[in-house]
Amino acid sequence: MRYKYCPECGAKLKGQQAGDDGLVPYCDNCKRYWFDSFSSCVIVMVVNELHEIALLKQSYISDQYETFVAGYITPGENAEEAATREVKEELGLTVENLIYEGTHWFDKREQLMHAYIGIVKKADFSTSSEVDGVSWVPLEDAPTRMFPDRPGNTQHILYRKYLELLRTK
Ligand SMILES: [Zn+2]
Numbered sequence: 001m002r003y004k005y006c007p008e009c010g011a012k013l014k015g016q017q018a019g020d021d022g023l024v025p026y027c028d029n030c031k032r033y034w035f036d037s038f039s040s041c042v043i044v045m046v047v048n049e050l051h052e053i054a055l056l057k058q059s060y061i062s063d064q065y066e067t068f069v070a071g072y073i074t075p076g077e078n079a080e081e082a083a084t085r086e087v088k089e090e091l092g093l094t095v096e097n098l099i100y101e102g103t104h105w106f107d108k109r110e111q112l113m114h115a116y117i118g119i120v121k122k123a124d125f126s127t128s129s130e131v132d133g134v135s136w137v138p139l140e141d142a143p144t145r146m147f148p149d150r151p152g153n154t155q156h157i158l159y160r161k162y163l164e165l166l167r168t169k
Pocket of ligand 1: 006007008009010011027028029030031
C-alpha cells in the first residue's frame, strides 16, 4: 500500500527523492518518508508422521478450497514464533519440527508470506473459532482440495517442497 496522507498528522504527502529508492511519499510537517507498507504473514503446511496434511475449512477465505494454517506476524515476535503460535491456536497442535521454506509475495493481498512445513504428531484437533473444520488428508489427495496451482501459490510451493524432502530422505 502506498501512503497518500501522513498517518501521523493527516497532511497530504508529496513525492520526494529518497536516494536509490526514487520518489517516496514524504510529509513536510513531520519531516519523514512513508515507505510503502505491507503485511508480514506466516503460512504453515502441517504434516503428521503418516504424511497426512491438515487441511482447514475457513468459509471467510473460501467455500470451495481448503487452506493451510496462516496468520499475521504480530509486533515483537519473529516468524518462527508466529508459525508455532498459529498452529497451536488454530489446530491445538504442537509443532515438533519447523522447516523454513523461504518467503513468497502474495500479490492479491500485498502480503509477504513466510512459509514453513510444520511436523506434528498425529492427534485430534482442537480448533479455534476461525476454523470451520479441519481434517487429516492423505498426501496424494491434498492437491485437488487446495487452491488451484497458480504462479505464487504458496500452498503448492510447500507441497512440492515436502515431496522433495521425502525423495531425498
Ligand atoms: Zn505528517
